[in-house]
Amino acid sequence: MEAQMSKLMESVSTFFKSAEYIPWSQPDMVSGCEREVAEAEKGSSDELKSECIMRLSWALVHSKRPEDVQRGIAMLDASLGGINSPVQLREKIYLLAVGYYRSGNYSRSRQLVERCLEIAPDWRQALTLQKSIEDKIKKDGVIGIGIAATAAALVMGGVAAALSRKK
Numbered sequence: 001m002e003a004q005m006s007k008l009m010e011s012v013s014t015f016f017k018s019a020e021y022i023p024w025s026q027p028d029m030v031s032g033c034e035r036e037v038a039e040a041e042k043g044s045s046d047e048l049k050s051e052c053i054m055r056l057s058w059a060l061v062h063s064k065r066p067e068d069v070q071r072g073i074a075m076l077d078a079s080l081g082g083i084n085s086p087v088q089l090r091e092k093i094y095l096l097a098v099g100y101y102r103s104g105n106y107s108r109s110r111q112l113v114e115r116c117l118e119i120a121p122d123w124r125q126a127l128t129l130q131k132s133i134e135d136k137i138k139k140d141g142v143i144g145i146g147i148a149a150t151a152a153a154l155v156m157g158g159v160a161a162a163l164s165r166k167k
Helices: 002-016 027-040 046-061 066-079 086-102 106-119 124-166
Strands: none
Touching (some): 027 046, 046 066, 106 124
8 A cells, every 4th residue: 555655646746847858047147148249249240249149048048037038038039030041040939939938838839849840850959848848738737627626526515515504
């Protein structure tokens, strides 16, 4: 009996653990990238500016701070127009998908990952993000069903208790 309970508890804890493989950035990384962008704005080549902005976008969407993530999403959205390189488009769309994932907008994140996979079907990072999104959606659905079932059971219990008191 104890072994069965142990297995049950292990499976429940595994379910609630995050199987996320997306790295986090630290606040000092964000501030360092901001300094790079500021320096690049002082007369560097457009290519260097673009690289610095891309690093800052990466750091922002991988941040634990929601305001950084939102800032990264806005930067990436603004920079999507006029991209000629499929590789650069793929990278920006992927980072945008990470940003939406971090902000909890899983459906938008999934749409963007699917666009990445249209460009590069075997891209491992996008496939990993896609799996994380699907796992998160599945977990949220199961939790939602559990909450609804608990609420229904409580209502039914209240109705049963009320009926038994009237008799």
